[in-house]
Amino acid sequence: MPESIPKNSVGIVTPQTMKFDTPLPLDSGQTLNSYEIVYETYGKLNVDKTNAILICHALSGTHHAAGYHSMEDKRPGWWDTCIGPGKAIDTEKFYVVCPNNIGGCHGSTGPNHINPETGKYWGPDFPPLRVRDWVRSQACLADKLGIDQWAAVVGGSLGGMQVMRWSLEYPERLKHALVIASAMKLTAQNIAFNEVARTAIRSDDDYNDGYFLEKETIPKKGLALARMVGHLTYLTDGLMGEKFGRELRSGDFERGAYNEVQFQVESYLQYQGEKFSTTFDANTYIMLTRVLDYFDLAREYNNDPVEAFRNALCKFMVISFTTDWRFSPERSQEIKNALITAGKDVSYAEIDTAQGHDAFLLPIAPYIRVFASYMQRVAQEIT
Amino acid sequence: MPESIPKNSVGIVTPQTMKFDTPLPLDSGQTLNSYEIVYETYGKLNVDKTNAILICHALSGTHHAAGYHSMEDKRPGWWDTCIGPGKAIDTEKFYVVCPNNIGGCHGSTGPNHINPETGKYWGPDFPPLRVRDWVRSQACLADKLGIDQWAAVVGGSLGGMQVMRWSLEYPERLKHALVIASAMKLTAQNIAFNEVARTAIRSDDDYNDGYFLEKETIPKKGLALARMVGHLTYLTDGLMGEKFGRELRSGDFERGAYNEVQFQVESYLQYQGEKFSTTFDANTYIMLTRVLDYFDLAREYNNDPVEAFRNALCKFMVISFTTDWRFSPERSQEIKNALITAGKDVSYAEIDTAQGHDAFLLPIAPYIRVFASYMQRVAQEIT
Numbered sequence: 001m002p003e004s005i006p007k008n009s010v011g012i013v014t015p016q017t018m019k020f021d022t023p024l025p026l027d028s029g030q031t032l033n034s035y036e037i038v039y040e041t042y043g044k045l046n047v048d049k050t051n052a053i054l055i056c057h058a059l060s061g062t063h064h065a066a067g068y069h070s071m072e073d074k075r076p077g078w079w080d081t082c083i084g085p086g087k088a089i090d091t092e093k094f095y096v097v098c099p100n101n102i103g104g105c106h107g108s109t110g111p112n113h114i115n116p117e118t119g120k121y122w123g124p125d126f127p128p129l130r131v132r133d134w135v136r137s138q139a140c141l142a143d144k145l146g147i148d149q150w151a152a153v154v155g156g157s158l159g160g161m162q163v164m165r166w167s168l169e170y171p172e173r174l175k176h177a178l179v180i181a182s183a184m185k186l187t188a189q190n191i192a193f194n195e196v197a198r199t200a201i202r203s204d205d206d207y208n209d210g211y212f213l214e215k216e217t218i219p220k221k222g223l224a225l226a227r228m229v230g231h232l233t234y235l236t237d238g239l240m241g242e243k244f245g246r247e248l249r250s251g252d253f254e255r256g257a258y259n260e261v262q263f264q265v266e267s268y269l270q271y272q273g274e275k276f277s278t279t280f281d282a283n284t285y286i287m288l289t290r291v292l293d294y295f296d297l298a299r300e301y302n303n304d305p306v307e308a309f310r311n312a313l314c315k316f317m318v319i320s321f322t323t324d325w326r327f328s329p330e331r332s333q334e335i336k337n338a339l340i341t342a343g344k345d346v347s348y349a350e351i352d353t354a355q356g357h358d359a360f361l362l363p364i365a366p367y368i369r370v371f372a373s374y375m376q377r378v379a380q381e382i383t
Numbered sequence: 384m385p386e387s388i389p390k391n392s393v394g395i396v397t398p399q400t401m402k403f404d405t406p407l408p409l410d411s412g413q414t415l416n417s418y419e420i421v422y423e424t425y426g427k428l429n430v431d432k433t434n435a436i437l438i439c440h441a442l443s444g445t446h447h448a449a450g451y452h453s454m455e456d457k458r459p460g461w462w463d464t465c466i467g468p469g470k471a472i473d474t475e476k477f478y479v480v481c482p483n484n485i486g487g488c489h490g491s492t493g494p495n496h497i498n499p500e501t502g503k504y505w506g507p508d509f510p511p512l513r514v515r516d517w518v519r520s521q522a523c524l525a526d527k528l529g530i531d532q533w534a535a536v537v538g539g540s541l542g543g544m545q546v547m548r549w550s551l552e553y554p555e556r557l558k559h560a561l562v563i564a565s566a567m568k569l570t571a572q573n574i575a576f577n578e579v580a581r582t583a584i585r586s587d588d589d590y591n592d593g594y595f596l597e598k599e600t601i602p603k604k605g606l607a608l609a610r611m612v613g614h615l616t617y618l619t620d621g622l623m624g625e626k627f628g629r630e631l632r633s634g635d636f637e638r639g640a641y642n643e644v645q646f647q648v649e650s651y652l653q654y655q656g657e658k659f660s661t662t663f664d665a666n667t668y669i670m671l672t673r674v675l676d677y678f679d680l681a682r683e684y685n686n687d688p689v690e691a692f693r694n695a696l697c698k699f700m701v702i703s704f705t706t707d708w709r710f711s712p713e714r715s716q717e718i719k720n721a722l723i724t725a726g727k728d729v730s731y732a733e734i735d736t737a738q739g740h741d742a743f744l745l746p747i748a749p750y751i752r753v754f755a756s757y758m759q760r761v762a763q764e765i766t
Contacts, residue, residue, distance in 0.1 A: 185629065186629070187620050187623070187624055187629075188620070188623035188624045188626070188627045188628060188629060188646070188648040189615070189618075189619075189620035189623045189624070189648075191629070191646050191648055191649065192614075192615055192623060192648045192649070192652055193615060195611075195646075195648070195649040195652055195653075196608065196611045196612055196615060196652065199607075199608055199611060199652075199653070199656070200583060200586075200608055203583075203586075203587070203604035203605070203607075203608055204586070205588055221586035222586070224582075224586075225579065225582055225583055225586055225608070228578075228579045228582060229579055229612065231575075232572070232575055232576060232579060235572075236572075237570050237571070237572035240570070240571035240572045240575060241570055241571045241572070243571070244571045245571060246568065246569070246570075246571060246574070246679070263571070263574050263578075263676065265571045265572075265574050265575045265578070266574065266575070266578040269575055269578055269579065269582075270578075270582070273582070293646065296629070325620075
């Protein structure tokens with residue numbers, strides 16, 4: 001809990017809900033007849049509605065990107081380091097919109113909501129989504145907010161995939177795309193980690209084939225495990241060594257203490273897993289990892305990213321982190337190279353850091369510097 | 384099943400059992416009052432008993448390192464590529480002994496055996512072990528076999544840890560130590576992967592806190608998951624890409640097929656997990672990963688590997704594989720450098736291969752070449 005709200009915070013914020021009664025066609029061929037999107041906004045929309053920034057969240061993100069919901073909050077929103085007065089995404093210049101994606105579990109229509117057509121929880125029967133479906137629903141939100149064109153669409157990791165898709169699906173509707181720690185498609189290893197996480201959830205008897213809400217069970221163990229598997233990839237070997245080394249949480253190796261000793265890294269993972277297991281929906285987790293697996297930016301463009309990006313009209317900023325082994329700099333370089341070959345305006349920064357994939361969420365000075373500088377350029381182009 | 388036994392195979396082999404009634408003191412302070420070791424031998428012990436090779440197995444290895452148990456066997460022993468007539472460990476020259484480690488689950492005394500003092504399965508109450516305990520029990524086996532000194536002790540991964548420990552605990556009892564794809568201690572990331580695997584097993588309701596044999600349940604799901612987590616580290620990103628790419632097992636991405644499609648890499652992991660879950664004991668798996676976590680070659684030597692290796696009298700061969708990210712070449716270089724600094728005779732080979740950690744089990748030509756050459760040197764020194 002903040003004793004007082006920091007000066008460079010957006011302060012106390014309240015989520016809003018937008019209801020949609022126009023059916024949303026989905027890539028799967030199914031249709032979502034009605035849905036809700038929960039979102040937060042920071043800063044003020046200018047009269048011409050030209051200063052709006054869309055934030056696309058990643059796997060475990062939500063609409064709560066910055067500020068506090070109350071003075072009792074222990075932590076601010078997930079990207080508070082980058083969003084606020086004077087920060088990289090400066091809320092004194094921009095009107096920032098961050099929606100919870102549909103299919104999520106933090107307020108927008110998803111598996112933990114009631115399907116109005118059956119009166120039961122959607123659960124595992126929630127329609128499978130793709131990144132393109134999110135982008136389509138975000139465009140509907142923009143329509144309702146009266147935003148014809150985003151000054152920028154910004155996202156890291158799975159969020160970066162949404163940013164790239166925006167640039168292809170609605171090329172006229174964004175001036176800048178910021179793609180951070182992302183990739184045009186997952187590698188087989190990425191998919192393998194996701195599959196282990198999904199298997200962990202499905203293996204939990206409390207998952208009940210996805211109908212756990214109806215049966216009033218929660219697959220906490222499976223979710224915790226899935227999150228632990230994820231965390232293995234968010235940190236690096238070096239960083240784990242630096243943070244935890246081979247230090248024991250308590251006790252020592254002396255005789256008799258064998259079964260009790262636990263390394264600090266184990267304790268950290270257990271904590272991360274348990275925390276997540278009480279706040280996240282298992283069906284959402286399975287669905288989101290599937291969205292990641294299926295994402296393949298150039299598949300419908302003859303598997304040629306250059307052909308894909310030729311459709312884009314915006315300018316690009318691509319950022320990667322040297323020790324990110326989930327979406328390595330090579331993946332970002334592929335994006336950057338395809339953009340250059342397609343004749344696009346692209347800035348690329350590879351940030352030297354030990355922080356791995358999580359770096360995109362952290363206040364790493366050289367990262368914040370290039371991010372803020374690029375956003376100043378975005379601000380200068382606002383008419 | 385082999386239609387006929389290949390010429391360079393040790394052929395049909397039969398495991399033997401050695402019973403020990405002299406109590407084995409364990410590092411934990413506990414004692415194993417009596418125990419059995421199941422082992423296989425290949426080749427003939429010479430009259431002077433100077434041509435014996437000890438094979439130390441890794442996490443999922445057994446005493447069955449080479450040959451076939453019957454003509455119905457689908458596959459030969461786990462290191463058949465390296466053990467046999469004319470192979471790297473040439474059974475025309477050497478007498479090869481491969482025991483199943485105590486605490487294992489393939490015949491030697493372990494958690495899936497009855498504790499004679501209680502009349503119940505040992506289960507989770509089997510005494511916690513360390514690498515040193517295995518080495519001590521292997522020395523007792525050598526005594527019974529009349530082998531005063533091994534021509535060489537050889538092992539990969541966790542097996543390599545036993546080899547190094549042998550060189551410090553019984554320096555007079557081996558002439559050569561071959562340490563392959565191993566490390567002097569695990570990194571925090573290694574420990575993290577092991578902890579996720581253990582959590583997977585413990586999370587399975589059928590694990591029953593380890594008393595699953597008594598309760599006649601088998602934590603198959605947990606074991607399968609643990610194995611999947613392990614496999615993530617045995618293969619590399621590049622190798623998974625090469626083997627599986629983003630290929631679908633069946634079906635395609637077309638509309639409506641969403642929930643059915645599965646990538647080949649998922650299918651591979653599921654298969655590996657399920658296969659393992661029916662053949663391995665969950666308590667053994669937890670214990671073996673704990674042995675790995677605790678192993679720290681130099682801890683009792685002021686954390687100085689040079690001081691540790693000063694006690695060794697044998698010659699060393701250290702082999703690593705470029706793409707092994709479980710026990711990377713850096714870990715092997717640490718071993719090699721400490722040995723050089725301690726004034727020891729050490730050969731080091733870093734094999735360029737895409738095969739990752741699994742490489743030590745595979746017929747990779749440059750690996751087999753250096754391995755066989757070094758073993759020829761071992762053979763030449765036999766008196």
